[in-house]
Amino acid sequence: MIHKLYMRDFGCFHDTTVSFKEGYQCLPGPNESGKTTTAACIQAILYGFSKDSPARKLYTTAYEDYFPLEGRDFSAAMELEVGGKRYVIERNFIKEKESLKIYDVAANRLLPDSEALYTFSGIAQPGALFWQLSQGDFLRFFAMDDLQSTGSEAIFKRIQEMKNFLRTNSTALDVEGAFDYLAKEKKALGTERAKKSPIGDNRERLKGMEATLADYRAKSRHLNEDETEREALLEELRVLKGRQKQARDKAVLLPQLAVATEEVEAWDRALDENEAKIERYERKRGKGLSRGVYYKLAGLAAFLAAALAVFFMTRDRADLASLSALAGGVAFIFALIFFILRRLTLKNIQRYHRAFYERDQLLEKKNARFNWFDALVEEDITMENLVEAMKRRARELEKAPLETGIDEKIEALQRQVGQADARREEKDALERKMQQTTKAYEDERARGKALSKKLALVEACESILRELDDAGRDDFNQAVLEDGARYMEDLSDGRYKKIALSGDGFVLQKSDGRWLKETQLSRSTADLLVLSLRLAAVEKMDPSIPMVFDDGFVYLDEERKGRLKDVLQKLNRQVIEFTTPKRERSTD
Numbered sequence: 001m002i003h004k005l006y007m008r009d010f011g012c013f014h015d016t017t018v019s020f021k022e023g024y025q026c027l028p029g030p031n032e033s034g035k036t037t038t039a040a041c042i043q044a045i046l047y048g049f050s051k052d053s054p055a056r057k058l059y060t061t062a063y064e065d066y067f068p069l070e071g072r073d074f075s076a077a078m079e080l081e082v083g084g085k086r087y088v089i090e091r092n093f094i095k096e097k098e099s100l101k102i103y104d105v106a107a108n109r110l111l112p113d114s115e116a117l118y119t120f121s122g123i124a125q126p127g128a129l130f131w132q133l134s135q136g137d138f139l140r141f142f143a144m145d146d147l148q149s150t151g152s153e154a155i156f157k158r159i160q161e162m163k164n165f166l167r168t169n170s171t172a173l174d175v176e177g178a179f180d181y182l183a184k185e186k187k188a189l190g191t192e193r194a195k196k197s198p199i200g201d202n203r204e205r206l207k208g209m210e211a212t213l214a215d216y217r218a219k220s221r222h223l224n225e226d227e228t229e230r231e232a233l234l235e236e237l238r239v240l241k242g243r244q245k246q247a248r249d250k251a252v253l254l255p256q257l258a259v260a261t262e263e264v265e266a267w268d269r270a271l272d273e274n275e276a277k278i279e280r281y282e283r284k285r286g287k288g289l290s291r292g293v294y295y296k297l298a299g300l301a302a303f304l305a306a307a308l309a310v311f312f313m314t315r316d317r318a319d320l321a322s323l324s325a326l327a328g329g330v331a332f333i334f335a336l337i338f339f340i341l342r343r344l345t346l347k348n349i350q351r352y353h354r355a356f357y358e359r360d361q362l363l364e365k366k367n368a369r370f371n372w373f374d375a376l377v378e379e380d381i382t383m384e385n386l387v388e389a390m391k392r393r394a395r396e397l398e399k400a401p402l403e404t405g406i407d408e409k410i411e412a413l414q415r416q417v418g419q420a421d422a423r424r425e426e427k428d429a430l431e432r433k434m435q436q437t438t439k440a441y442e443d444e445r446a447r448g449k450a451l452s453k454k455l456a457l458v459e460a461c462e463s464i465l466r467e468l469d470d471a472g473r474d475d476f477n478q479a480v481l482e483d484g485a486r487y488m489e490d491l492s493d494g495r496y497k498k499i500a501l502s503g504d505g506f507v508l509q510k511s512d513g514r515w516l517k518e519t520q521l522s523r524s525t526a527d528l529l530v531l532s533l534r535l536a537a538v539e540k541m542d543p544s545i546p547m548v549f550d551d552g553f554v555y556l557d558e559e560r561k562g563r564l565k566d567v568l569q570k571l572n573r574q575v576i577e578f579t580t581p582k583r584e585r586s587t588d
Helices: 035-047 126-131 135-143 152-168 175-189 198-285 293-314 318-374 386-399 406-473 475-491 523-539 558-570
Strands: 002-010 013-019 024-028 075-082 085-092 099-104 496-502 505-510 515-517 547-550 575-579
Touching (some): 002 035, 013 035, 024 558, 035 126, 035 135, 035 547, 099 126, 135 523, 135 547, 175 198, 175 406, 198 318, 198 406, 293 318, 475 496, 496 523, 505 523, 523 558
Parallel strands (some): 024 575
Antiparallel strands (some): 085 099, 496 505, 505 515
16 A cells, blocks of 8 residues: 655656555545646556556656656655555656665665566566556556546457456456467468468478489489599590500600700710810819919010110120120020910910810700600609610600500590580589578478477467466356456446356346346446456455546446445555546546
8 A cells, every 4th residue: 555655846746745544535636736647646656657568668658748847856756565564666757867766664775676677568667566467457457547438349348358357367368369369370370281371381392392302312323423434534534645645755755865865975975075174174274374474574584684785785894795695585585485385374274164165055955955854754863864764765665565546545535524524514503403402491491390380389379278268267257256246236236136257258137137248238337347347356456556546437427436435445455536526527
């Protein structure tokens, strides 16, 4: 039950506290006095400005309706008692800084955030935490604001909800509608025999794909055998090309080898001779007079001796002049000898360099022949054993038999290999098709599993609904019917005695013993039926849940309203009724 309601800033209220007492209490007030705002504040604290939608936050339009025009806050608090414990709920409603705090007064602690607060909505609902009650059921059973409509369609919709409640303990579940929906879903899914239905079509597709894959596998095995045959053809072709090359080598290469061998032998002999020349020139080069310093010195000595001879002759020293002339002659002879020796040395050096050049030319020719022959053979050879390798290859070619018709055999094999390559491309294309078909098959299998799972879910739902429907006649619901009949008798002033639920709906027994179907009731009697059943259901629920009515029964005449007031006063729970005096009655 609610003890106090504090509206700090809510609608037209600012720092306003309202206290409530136990049991039934009627709070009359003129229009625009804030009755509807107070009732809305109670609902907002318990459920927020939310819609029942667990998946996300959905706000009702009432948020804008009760946002205060003045003040910076939009909040309220409530003190209530649940299960013998007192709690204080403080709530800030502003979306940008929305908050909810629930205090356990006796334990002096703040309750932690709980998943139970979000059972029915993405916005926290203390009503769901304390009573496991959705906002929709709170408004139906404890505010009954949907009974203000007097239209017959709306009234009989409420009757259908009560039938569902008796069968499933929920007003939100339409059993008959659910059975119809599941039957349509089951029919839409079909069976394996119905080939045009999703399940039947899936089965036929799977059969077709299985047959196609089996055919592909058979072709693949055949093409794998062709692949083995292709490898054998390639090996045979390789051998024939080797023999073809050997035959061509015998016809073409053998004469070339003979000439090349003679050339290389001649180059080797020339290289040997060249090496001997180089060694000889190197020995001579050590003693040569390649530099001109010797003959120049001898020439200078001859010149000096001649100059001395002339000098002594001018001094009439004939003896010294003769001696100087003799020395000059000897020096000149030595200069001439040194000059001739230098010329001979220079010629030897030129021959030495020419021998080196000739050796390089011979090596270049031999290297070219080496490269030519190395490309023709598979064995490893060196420059030193080139002649031996060429003679060995020539002997092999001479011993090899001369085959004919090899070109025709190779051409025939190449055609067979070409055909095998075409089959190989066919195999590659087949493998791609197999991969695509296998993927489509797996997708179709997954689709079939999803359809089977959906069908199993539909059948499970059908079974659960059937169990719920069968359980609708148990002792609990029978007690609700009996209590509802009691309330119906009080509200109708004894005109109706019993309520029963048949396969066709509710039936009521009048005081004279006659039974009436729900479809035969007047709108006002149908209203009383729904009200009686809801009161009977409320009697079975948590007694701490308050009932809050805002001009909830203005559609009743004064006589029925008086009888309803007597009934509400006898309820074992808090009942708060906001009402407008008769002379000012209108929508608040």
